[in-house]
Amino acid sequence: xxxxxxxxxxxxxxxxxxxxxxxxxxxxxxxxxxxxxxxxxxxxxxxxxxxxxxxxxxxxxxxxxxxxxxxxxxxxxxxxxxxxxxxxxxxxxxxxxxxxxxxxxxxxxxxxxxxxxxxxxxxxxxxxxxxxxxxxxxxxxxxxxxxxxxxxxxxxxxxxxxxxxxxxxxxxxxxxxxxxxxxxxxxxxxxxxxxxxxxxxxxxxxxxxxxxxxxxxxxxxxxxxxxxxxxxxxxxxxxxxxxxxxxxxxxxxxxxxxxxxxxxxxxxxxxxxxxxxxxxxxxxxxxxxxxxxxxxxxxxxxxxxxxxxxxxxxxxxxxxxxxxxxxxxxxxxxxxxxxxxxxxxxxxxxxxxxxxxxxxxxxxxxxxxxxxxxxxxxxxxxxxxxxxxxxxxxxxxxxxxxxxxxxxxxxxxxxxxxxxxxxxxxxxxxxxxxxxxxxx
Amino acid sequence: xxxxxxxxxxxxxxxxxxxxxxxxxxxxxxxxxxxxxxxxxxxxxxxxxxxxxxxxxxxxxxxxxxxxxxxxxxxxxxxxxxxxxxxxxxxxxxxxxxxxxxxxxxxxxxxxxxxxxxxxxxxxxxxxxxxxxxxxxxxxxxxxxxxxxxxxxxxxxxxxxxxxxxxxxxxxxxxxxxxxxxxxxxxxxxxxxxxxxxxxxxxxxxxxxxxxxxxxxxxxxxxxxxxxxxxxxxxxxxxxxxxxxxxxxxxxxxxxxxxxxxxxxxxxxxxxxxxxxxxxxxxxxxxxxxxxxxxxxxxxxxxxxxxxxxxxxxxxxxxxxxxxxxxxxxxxxxxxxxxxxxxxxxxxxxxxxxxxxxxxxxxxxxxxxxxxxxxxxxxxxxxxxxxxxxxxxxxxxxxxxxxxxxxxxxxxxxxxxxxxxxxxxxxxxxxxxxxxxxxx
DNA sequence: ACAGTTTCCCGTAAATGC
DNA sequence: TGCATTTACGGGAAACTG
Numbered sequence: 001x002x003x004x005x006x007x008x009x010x011x012x013x014x015x016x017x018x019x020x021x022x023x024x025x026x027x028x029x030x031x032x033x034x035x036x037x038x039x040x041x042x043x044x045x046x047x048x049x050x051x052x053x054x055x056x057x058x059x060x061x062x063x064x065x066x067x068x069x070x071x072x073x074x075x076x077x078x079x080x081x082x083x084x085x086x087x088x089x090x091x092x093x094x095x096x097x098x099x100x101x102x103x104x105x106x107x108x109x110x111x112x113x114x115x116x117x118x119x120x121x122x123x124x125x126x127x128x129x130x131x132x133x134x135x136x137x138x139x140x141x142x143x144x145x146x147x148x149x150x151x152x153x154x155x156x157x158x159x160x161x162x163x164x165x166x167x168x169x170x171x172x173x174x175x176x177x178x179x180x181x182x183x184x185x186x187x188x189x190x191x192x193x194x195x196x197x198x199x200x201x202x203x204x205x206x207x208x209x210x211x212x213x214x215x216x217x218x219x220x221x222x223x224x225x226x227x228x229x230x231x232x233x234x235x236x237x238x239x240x241x242x243x244x245x246x247x248x249x250x251x252x253x254x255x256x257x258x259x260x261x262x263x264x265x266x267x268x269x270x271x272x273x274x275x276x277x278x279x280x281x282x283x284x285x286x287x288x289x290x291x292x293x294x295x296x297x298x299x300x301x302x303x304x305x306x307x308x309x310x311x312x313x314x315x316x317x318x319x320x321x322x323x324x325x326x327x328x329x330x331x332x333x334x335x336x337x338x339x340x341x342x343x344x345x346x347x348x349x350x351x352x353x354x355x356x357x358x359x360x361x362x363x364x365x366x367x368x369x370x371x372x373x374x375x376x377x378x379x380x381x382x383x384x385x386x387x388x389x390x391x392x393x394x395x396x397x398x399x400x401x402x403x404x405x406x407x408x409x410x411x412x413x414x415x416x417x418x419x420x421x422x423x424x425x426x427x428x429x430x431x432x433x434x435x436x437x438x439x440x
Numbered sequence: 441x442x443x444x445x446x447x448x449x450x451x452x453x454x455x456x457x458x459x460x461x462x463x464x465x466x467x468x469x470x471x472x473x474x475x476x477x478x479x480x481x482x483x484x485x486x487x488x489x490x491x492x493x494x495x496x497x498x499x500x501x502x503x504x505x506x507x508x509x510x511x512x513x514x515x516x517x518x519x520x521x522x523x524x525x526x527x528x529x530x531x532x533x534x535x536x537x538x539x540x541x542x543x544x545x546x547x548x549x550x551x552x553x554x555x556x557x558x559x560x561x562x563x564x565x566x567x568x569x570x571x572x573x574x575x576x577x578x579x580x581x582x583x584x585x586x587x588x589x590x591x592x593x594x595x596x597x598x599x600x601x602x603x604x605x606x607x608x609x610x611x612x613x614x615x616x617x618x619x620x621x622x623x624x625x626x627x628x629x630x631x632x633x634x635x636x637x638x639x640x641x642x643x644x645x646x647x648x649x650x651x652x653x654x655x656x657x658x659x660x661x662x663x664x665x666x667x668x669x670x671x672x673x674x675x676x677x678x679x680x681x682x683x684x685x686x687x688x689x690x691x692x693x694x695x696x697x698x699x700x701x702x703x704x705x706x707x708x709x710x711x712x713x714x715x716x717x718x719x720x721x722x723x724x725x726x727x728x729x730x731x732x733x734x735x736x737x738x739x740x741x742x743x744x745x746x747x748x749x750x751x752x753x754x755x756x757x758x759x760x761x762x763x764x765x766x767x768x769x770x771x772x773x774x775x776x777x778x779x780x781x782x783x784x785x786x787x788x789x790x791x792x793x794x795x796x797x798x799x800x801x802x803x804x805x806x807x808x809x810x811x812x813x814x815x816x817x818x819x820x821x822x823x824x825x826x827x828x829x830x831x832x833x834x835x836x837x838x839x840x841x842x843x844x845x846x847x848x849x850x851x852x853x854x855x856x857x858x859x860x861x862x863x864x865x866x867x868x869x870x871x872x873x874x875x876x877x878x879x880x
Numbered sequence: 881a882c883a884g885t886t887t888c889c890c891g892t893a894a895a896t897g898c
Numbered sequence: 899t900g901c902a903t904t905t906a907c908g909g910g911a912a913a914c915t916g
Contacts, residue, residue: 032886034907105886120885153886155908270819292818299820316820325765325825376832378732379710380739380756383829385765389821472904474889545904560903593904595890887913895905 005140011044012055012144014129028165032075032153035102040129040144042085042094053085053131053142055096059103061128061143063179070183071117075103075125075151085131103151121160122182124148124168148179159245163235166196185231190222193229197244205251205259213267217244220291247289250296254323263287263351263360264298274312276352277303283349287328290317298323300332302347313347313392326385329364332357334384339391445580451484452495452584454569468605472515472593475542480569480584482525482534493525493571493582495536499543501568501583503619510623511557515543515565515591525571543591561600562622564588564608588619599685603675606636625671630662633669637684645691645699653707657684660731687729690736694763703727703791703800704738714752716792717743723789727768730757738763740772742787753787753832766825769804772797774824779831 016028017037030036040055059075083096130143148168150161168181170192175181197217198209209217221229221240234241247266251259258264264287268276277284285302297317304311318331326334338344351360358365366384375382456468457477470476480495499515523536570583588608590601608621610632615621637657638649649657661669661680674681687706691699698704704727708716717724725742737757744751758771778784791800798805806824815822 031907156910157885314820315823316817322765322825325762375830377756380754381829381832383755383827385762386826386828387823388826389823390815392816392821471889594892596892597903882916884916885914888911890908890910892908893906895903897903898901 005138007044009140009142011042012129012131012142013041013043014127014144014146015039015041016127016146016149028147028168029150029152029158029161030103031155032103032105032151033078035100038098038101038127038129038146040083040085040096040098045093049085049094049133049135050087051084052135053094053133054082055085055129055131056080056082057098057101058128058130060125061130063126065180070180072123072125073120073151074106076106078102078104105153118182119160121150121152121157121164123150124164124179124181125151126177126179148177159242160235162245163241167231167235170196182231187228187230190218190227190229193221193234194218200244200248201251201259204248205256207260207262209267213265216267216269216272219269242294243291246294246296248296250298250320250323253320255298255328257364258287258328265352266298270314273301273314277301277312278310280353281350283347284352284354285348285350286352293317293319295319298328300348304347311392315387315389318387322387326387327364327366329361330366330384331387332361333365334386336386336388337391338388344388444578448484448573448580449582451482452569452571452582453481453483454567454584454586455479455481456567456586456589468587468608469590469592469598469601470543471595472543472545472591473518475540478538478541478567478569478586480523480525480536480538481528485533489525489534489573489575490527491524492575493534493573494522495525495569495571496520496522497538497541498568498570500565501570503566505620510620512563512565513560513591514546516546518542518544545593558622559600561590561592561597561604563590564604564619564621565591566617566619588617599682600675602685603681607671607675610636622671627668627670630658630667630669633661633674634658640684640688641691641699644688645696647700647702649707653705656707656709656712659709682734683731686734686736688736690738690760690763693760695738695768697804698727698768705792706738710754713741713754717741717752718750720793721790723787724792724794725788725790726792733757733759735759738768740788744787751832755827755829762827766827767804767806769801770806770824771827772801773805774826776826776828777831778828784828
């Protein structure tokens with residue numbers, strides 16, 4: 001009998017569907033005021049209990065400790081009603097679905113010792129579902145608990161919340177269901193963390209991190225020889241995770257294709273970028289993520305030869321703002337440098353190590369850049385956006401004296417000046433009129 | 441005594457602060473679930489009533505008619521409490537402020553005759569504030585009513601709602617507080633409507649419509665000789681107002697400066713644009729709003745001469761999406777056309793009638809386009825976005841035979857081809873390598 | 881003053897109702 | 899089915915609150 005009771009008590013399982021379809025799997029973050037769904041399954045196949053079991057959700061049931069000691073917030077359900085376990089369609093098991101749950105903070109925050117209070121995204125809560133059973137003289141209370149959840153009030157907290165969820169998951173075998181995990185969070189081995197990070201990229205961008213990328217991240221995150229990572233280094237302010245999560249979001253929104261297809265080296269230090277590019281042919285470039293921008297940004301670096309010297313340049317990183325207006329492949333395809341005498345050119349020729357630009361990115365171009373057909377739609381001239389820069393002065397050459405190159409350029413410049421007014425039948429407007437000549 | 445009662449009954453006045461700071465003046469649109477503030481002022485200066493008068497808001501008090509006959513929605517206050525009239529700080533008058541009111545639709549929508557129901561943005565409601573007074577044997581009920589309000593549930597309705605408010609305001613002298621105004625809305629004279637529209641532009645963009653702009657709008661909106669405008673023409677689907685409001689929003693968000701300073705002709709038909717530009721010198725352009733885009737869009741048209749013919753071209757209109765990435769002055773300053781042999785140039789020289797482009801727009805450029813200083817920030821090359829098009833083929837010339845111009849272009853093209861590999865110390869990559877020459 | 885946290889609310893997308 | 903209307907909620911910014 002006692003066995004049966006125990007069996008029944010463990011037969012109820014909880015399954016939460018998260019509110020954030022945008023976040024990759026694992027339903028452990030809930031936002032106040034936003035609906036989520038919980039499905040309860042009574043694993044014991046006992047149709048005779050059909051419609052006898054009323055299930056009720058309770059927030060943080062029986063967990064006085066964290067609330068009082070650490071001043072955890074407390075939440076209630078906005079519409080707390082119960083559901084009756086009913087027969088499942090296919091299996092015949094008993095199921096109840098709460099399709100409309102949402103949380104609301106209970107104000108009157110306890111006089112909690114607010115000294116060393118945890119960050120709200122480090123509070124772990126649980127939701128229990130309770131029901132009672134009386135049948136044939138048998139009487140038992142059944143309850144089932146969710147995995148720990150992090151409750152946030154704004155999407156600007158989802159990054160930190162996600163850090164907690166990852167850390168919890170990585171420790172869940174050694175510290176099962178410890179709601180005070182973050183009071184004294186155990187450190188992790190890099191090996192473990194790196195794997196978890198890699199999964200994030202797999203989940204968001206359909207491709208894991210390769211060895212080089214992991215190695216660059218390890219250099220940034222691990223600062224001791226024993227490969228241990230501490231929670232505060234990973235998650236606290238100016239942390240690695242916030243930076244990485246910004247990049248994950250950038251990939252999710254604007255770079256899925258490129259990431260999936262492996263064209264983004266991404267995690268390369270400036271220094272290594274220089275080393276890699278320096279020995280490649282001029283015009284070779286690679287894509288890397290900004291290491292300073294916390295919102296996710298991507299730039300390209302390329303190598304040029306000038307006056308016998310080798311230069312590696314990088315453009316100011318593009319953020320989600322720019323990428324909402326122009327896709328990265330289009331930016332790359334149209335990027336141009338304007339130098340003295342307004343000689344302009346696209347310095348990007350080969351994706352590292354030696355893939356011709358259009359071979360790599362041609363498939364993503366919007367208007368088939370290569371054979372651009374003029375389009376006039378509804379009487380309007382089609383238009384596109386391009387990113388351009390002023391050419392960087394190769395250090396130590398032009399300011400000194402006019403080089404041979406420049407003299408030639410000036411000659412062409414003057415020739416064009418004279419031709420241009422005829423070519424375009426314009427009046428003489430040399431100081432305003434502009435014209436470009438492009439060879440390809 | 442009856443006089444006094446009447447006096448007191450009229451002494452209470454209502455003042456609603458709207459939720460939409462984004463919309464110009466007139467607090468007559470309320471959105472469900474969004475807070476608004478109501479200030480009540482008891483004009484009779486009677487401090488002896490201090491704290492005696494409890495005021496309570498009531499939605500659509502005593503207006504059974506519209507609700508039942510026309511199936512109006514009904515709303516309740518989310519937190520309906522009362523306030524006590526208290527002494528105002530400066531004047532000594534009595535004041536109560538409801539700072540936290542918001543509306544919620546009462547479901548169980550009456551069995552209302554849902555045939556010819558008005559659109560929800562045509563429902564006019566009122567909010568009354570009631571209080572009672574017993575003093576020295578005097579007993580009277582006091583109530584004050586707000587001006588009519590339009591209640592919406594989403595910002596996607598604000599445009600239509602604003603149309604109703606305007607129409608109501610224009611008729612308010614002849615039809616005071618008629619909540620069923622839109623059951624049979626009286627028409628307006630164009631004179632009146634035009635003035636109101638002009639005020640919208642004044643309010644949003646700090647500049648009214650001029651005679652030419654009004655005249656273009658009149659041509660679009662008025663289709664009869666007696667200058668009368670009917671509500672359905674103004675407000676119903678594919679209506680003039682939705683189009684105009686899109687433009688107002690575009691101005692508010694992206695074009696305030698240009699509009700205020702009068703550089704946007706804006707409301708000009710395509711036909712008139714052609715007429716205006718045709719007789720101007722080549723490179724003359726003007727800014728006009730798209731007549732088809734309902735979300736607000738702006739384009740430029742310019743005149744060119746080619747093969748002795750005059751052509752007027754227009755670029756595909758720019759919407760808020762593009763203007764969030766690049767400002768219109770920057771777009772104009774950087775716009776370029778790419779023609780055969782990749783001769784490219786900026787066709788925009790003079791803002792109509794003859795203002796040099798930079799004289800008009802120079803003040804708005806972001807990086808002082810004119811004397812563009814190369815910038816390298818934090819090791820990154822600065823970059824900008826430019827809009828460009830493929831040059832329209834001047835009808836009837838190039839496809840036939842190679843013109844003199846093109847032969848010259850080809851020659852330059854070949855010259856540059858040969859020079860370019862030296863200039864930039866590149867290996868031979870004639871089919872990928874690109875270069876531009878610009879004269880200015 | 882300030883940072884962590886929550887609220888507010890637009891604007892878009894999706895869901896709902898008719 | 900289509901259109902009118904409402905709901906949902908991310909995301910940026912303001913407001914709160916210790």
